Amino acid sequence: MEQLFYYLKVSWFSIKRAPLPYMLTVLILSLGLGVFFSNATFYYRMNSDPLPDKSDKLFFPMLMLVPYQCSDCKPPPVLSYSNVAKLDVSTIPSAKAAMYSADGYLRQHAAQPPTPVTVRITQRDFFSMFDVPLLHGTIWADNQARDELLLSKATAEKILGRTDVVGQQLLLDDRLFTIIGVLDDWQMLPKLYDAYNRQYLNPVEDVYLPLESGYDYNYLSSTNSSTFDDADFRKLATDGRNKALHQLQYWVQLDTPAQQQAYRQFMANLVTDEKAAGRHPSAEANQLVMLRDIVRYFGGESADIKAFAIVTLLFLLVSVFNASHLSLNRYLSNQYEFSLRRALGANRSQLQMQLLVDMGLMSTFTLAGAAVIAYGCTKLMNSLWPANHLFAGWDVQLMLALAVLTLFCSYLVTLYPSLRASFGSLNKQLKE
Amino acid sequence: MPLHLLFKSLQRRKVVTTLLLVQLAMTFALLLNSILLAQQTRQQLQQSTGLPLQQTLQVQLKPTTIALRQYPALGDLLTRQLEAIRTVPGVVAVAYSNQGPLLQGGNNGNVEDPDREELSRANAVPLYTVSADFFNVLQLQVLAGELPQHEIAVDGVAKSPVVITQSLANKVFDDKPAVGRLVNRGPVAAVVADFYGQRWAGTVNYNSIQVAPLLGVDWGYSLLIRTTSDSTTKVRQALTQVLQQVDSNIEIFYIRTLAEQQQLLYSNEFGLASLLSLLSALMLLVSMISSYSNAYFHTLKHQQEIGIKRALGASKGRIFTELLSENWLTTALGAVAGVGCALVLNQVLAQVISIPSLNWWLPLLTCTVLLLCVTVATWYPATIATRISPATATKAL
Numbered sequence A: 001m002e003q004l005f006y007y008l009k010v011s012w013f014s015i016k017r018a019p020l021p022y023m024l025t026v027l028i029l030s031l032g033l034g035v036f037f038s039n040a041t042f043y044y045r046m047n048s049d050p051l052p053d054k055s056d057k058l059f060f061p062m063l064m065l066v067p068y069q070c071s072d073c074k075p076p077p078v079l080s081y082s083n084v085a086k087l088d089v090s091t092i093p094s095a096k097a098a099m100y101s102a103d104g105y106l107r108q109h110a111a112q113p114p115t116p117v118t119v120r121i122t123q124r125d126f127f128s129m130f131d132v133p134l135l136h137g138t139i140w141a142d143n144q145a146r147d148e149l150l151l152s153k154a155t156a157e158k159i160l161g162r163t164d165v166v167g168q169q170l171l172l173d174d175r176l177f178t179i180i181g182v183l184d185d186w187q188m189l190p191k192l193y194d195a196y197n198r199q200y201l202n203p204v205e206d207v208y209l210p211l212e213s214g215y216d217y218n219y220l221s222s223t224n225s226s227t228f229d230d231a232d233f234r235k236l237a238t239d240g241r242n243k244a245l246h247q248l249q250y251w252v253q254l255d256t257p258a259q260q261q262a263y264r265q266f267m268a269n270l271v272t273d274e275k276a277a278g279r280h281p282s283a284e285a286n287q288l289v290m291l292r293d294i295v296r297y298f299g300g301e302s303a304d305i306k307a308f309a310i311v312t313l314l315f316l317l318v319s320v321f322n323a324s325h326l327s328l329n330r331y332l333s334n335q336y337e338f339s340l341r342r343a344l345g346a347n348r349s350q351l352q353m354q355l356l357v358d359m360g361l362m363s364t365f366t367l368a369g370a371a372v373i374a375y376g377c378t379k380l381m382n383s384l385w386p387a388n389h390l391f392a393g394w395d396v397q398l399m400l401a402l403a404v405l406t407l408f409c410s411y412l413v414t415l416y417p418s419l420r421a422s423f424g425s426l427n428k429q430l431k432e
Numbered sequence B: 001m002p003l004h005l006l007f008k009s010l011q012r013r014k015v016v017t018t019l020l021l022v023q024l025a026m027t028f029a030l031l032l033n034s035i036l037l038a039q040q041t042r043q044q045l046q047q048s049t050g051l052p053l054q055q056t057l058q059v060q061l062k063p064t065t066i067a068l069r070q071y072p073a074l075g076d077l078l079t080r081q082l083e084a085i086r087t088v089p090g091v092v093a094v095a096y097s098n099q100g101p102l103l104q105g106g107n108n109g110n111v112e113d114p115d116r117e118e119l120s121r122a123n124a125v126p127l128y129t130v131s132a133d134f135f136n137v138l139q140l141q142v143l144a145g146e147l148p149q150h151e152i153a154v155d156g157v158a159k160s161p162v163v164i165t166q167s168l169a170n171k172v173f174d175d176k177p178a179v180g181r182l183v184n185r186g187p188v189a190a191v192v193a194d195f196y197g198q199r200w201a202g203t204v205n206y207n208s209i210q211v212a213p214l215l216g217v218d219w220g221y222s223l224l225i226r227t228t229s230d231s232t233t234k235v236r237q238a239l240t241q242v243l244q245q246v247d248s249n250i251e252i253f254y255i256r257t258l259a260e261q262q263q264l265l266y267s268n269e270f271g272l273a274s275l276l277s278l279l280s281a282l283m284l285l286v287s288m289i290s291s292y293s294n295a296y297f298h299t300l301k302h303q304q305e306i307g308i309k310r311a312l313g314a315s316k317g318r319i320f321t322e323l324l325s326e327n328w329l330t331t332a333l334g335a336v337a338g339v340g341c342a343l344v345l346n347q348v349l350a351q352v353i354s355i356p357s358l359n360w361w362l363p364l365l366t367c368t369v370l371l372l373c374v375t376v377a378t379w380y381p382a383t384i385a386t387r388i389s390p391a392t393a394t395k396a397l
Helices: A002-017 A019-046 A081-088 A125-129 A153-160 A196-201 A211-216 A236-242 A257-276 A291-297 A303-333 A335-343 A348-384 A386-391 A396-423 A426-431 B003-011 B014-046 B073-086 B114-120 B166-173 B232-246 B258-265 B267-301 B303-311 B316-350 B361-386
Strands: A058-062 A095-107 A115-122 A134-137 A148-151 A169-172 A175-183 A207-210 A245-253 A287-290 B056-063 B091-097 B108-111 B122-130 B142-145 B162-165 B186-192 B208-211 B221-227 B250-257
Touching: A002 A019, A002 A348, A019 A303, A019 A348, A019 A386, A019 A396, A019 B267, A058 A257, A058 A291, A081 A095, A081 A236, A081 A245, A081 A257, A095 A125, A095 A153, A095 A211, A115 A153, A115 A211, A125 A245, A148 A153, A153 A175, A196 A386, A207 A211, A211 A236, A236 A245, A257 A287, A287 A291, A303 A335, A303 A396, A303 B014, A303 B267, A303 B316, A335 A348, A335 A396, A348 A386, A348 A396, A348 B267, B003 B014, B003 B316, B014 B267, B014 B316, B014 B361, B056 B232, B056 B258, B073 B091, B073 B221, B073 B232, B114 B166, B122 B166, B162 B166, B166 B186, B221 B232, B232 B250, B250 B258, B258 B267, B267 B303, B267 B316, B267 B361, B303 B316, B316 B361
Parallel strands: A115 A207, A148 A175, B122 B208, B162 B186
Antiparallel strands: A058 A245, A058 A287, A095 A115, A095 A169, A095 A245, A134 A175, A148 A207, A169 A175, B056 B221, B056 B250, B091 B122, B091 B221, B108 B122, B142 B186, B162 B208
16 A cells, blocks of 8 residues: 555646646647546437347337328338228237327316326236336226326426325316326436437426327327328327328237248238228338337437437547657656666566556546536537437436546556557667 | 657557547547538528528417408408508518418419429429519519419309419420419419429429418418618617517517527427537647647656756647657547548448538548647647756666
8 A cells, every 4th residue: 555655646746846737738628538437328328229139029010001102102100090900909019109209288277277298098008018007006907998098297297296195086177187197207318219210319298198088089190190181180089090190109018930931921911801892992011110229110210310420439549649748748758767776677578567556646637527528518519519418317327338438548558658658668768 | 869769759658549540530520521511501591592591570479269260360461460560760662472482381382384294393392372562572583474463262154373483484384485274273374483482392493483472371371571781670670569569469489680590490300410510629728738738748747858858859839749740640540540430430421411421621620620639639738848957867877
């Protein structure tokens, strides 16, 4: 320990002798690491798997069951109610749920000002498929229409001031609904069950309503809906159920490869039967997309973050080169001192130990600087790309990664100078 | 100083020079691509929209009760809102629309000539349902036909007349006159000048407009207001209160000028260009620090050599130029390598974002910027070198 303090003392003296080059080295390395880390945070979190145990078991089936002919089209990214009904016949999936999102206004009573809320209109298996935690109450007994809803914990607290509110009634768009459940804290990031059109960047919804009630009460999709015939958007209860009005996402849980293969075959048979019955003219273009691949399938990956990742990596490299350059100059300036120590009997391992302590000290300063710069850079990125703000959070894993990266970069920066100082010709170094 | 001697001088510091060259090449590559991206974003923001951007306000709003989202209450609400806004001093014209212009995406559909469906089809054309003053608010020039003066329901027995933009008319009717012809949405009543509709649409200037009551406002609707050029701010400040007084059962999502709306349309590109510019500035700073440190260290290490040169008759100016020349040579070599790096980076970036390819004059401009920065950075160490006395040479003896 005494020896360590000695090394630290020597390092400190060395820094004090020429503080500016040292500060510049630390600053440049901190800049490179900070900028790289802030973007890496977004990149890492946007590409993280919110359901690592299930993401290879949940699938989004898409069919080309549309009343127009297209030979090389992808199937629509959302399904019609009637197409979902045809898929729903299958008993192969362990769980299945159709869903879409809508907007609404929630209040306790007519005299209260309305609170805008996002509504997920779905079926009961949604909660088990996406591991949605329940704090109070229960979910719907079946998939029938009912005037019952579930609230997120934050919404219950915001509207009613507490979470134990099961059985109470609320007005959602002037219709009376009974609260049957309140969710626990839950934020699925990225929100992969709603990936089209970059919706996966948004937070999960405030209110959960049965799918059939959503159609009965004419809740239109707030994200993506399209018609391929003369369906009227204002008549969801009738046209929405019978015509080619597409607005539903549909997820199935297929636990084994055998189930997945069977479901693919089921989809193929369905399309063939429908075509034979003259209900659609297009060739089969079925898709069964895994949850973890859904963003890529819809082409929704964040190009800006990706482009900036390339550039920040380049910047980190430049910073490492620059810091190495400065570090080399610093060591060359101190070379006489190193050589003198070698001449007076210090062996190479002792010098290497001294340089390792130097590196440790530099890593500490750099880590602190990088964290500050990364924080500022994250704030800046949030203000320039506000849509990504949910992905700005740091966790222990990310901080550890930054620390390891800082150590590695500091090691790279001091590696060549230390080798040159320890292994150069002593005579030559003393003469210089 | 002859070029080969400069090369020789650089060769004496192989590692340091190599590190500097790599940095300069990468800085050059990033700087060049940042300029390209910034240039592209600027062009996007400056492209003609065909709209009065500064003095047009867009209010996006939605009734908070179901009753107000349906006729007849909705019709009454719209009439009252339009009347109230017209009384605000500085308002020239006001209209409602199911959606505003200058959006990423929105309500759109196919427009085609029913007689030549496949050949004439324009996909994903923004479909506007508006009040008659829409054309006046956006100052859209009528190129042919007459604008509809009364609202006719889109889903009525008689089809509501359609107004289309010039580029859409040319696409659907193959550059032939469109007025009086039929598209799948109704008979064409007029053709108006192009304006920017939706970014994700097939072509940004394709637009189809029908003067009709709003079908429904579950997705909200827009009020478009043109003001006199000096009263936009005042009108904007008054709008929330005016609309709340008409009916408080509404949610106002935003009030923006169309200029702000256009900025938002390219906010992602603007964000990336800003970040790259900031990063380029940092890289230039880092390169300047490197050049400074390199020149300063070189001066300190070679004081005796410089002293000897001075003793042998080299002027201060020559020493100064010599040191600068060394850095200029390094920068020039870095720029040559940087062109290759810039090409690679451009190709890599083009795989993820839309970025123009390199042109011939941009590398020259970037090289000039880099040379300027390096010159500024080495100026002080070069000045120090000129202060070295010829007497320093005697210390070597």
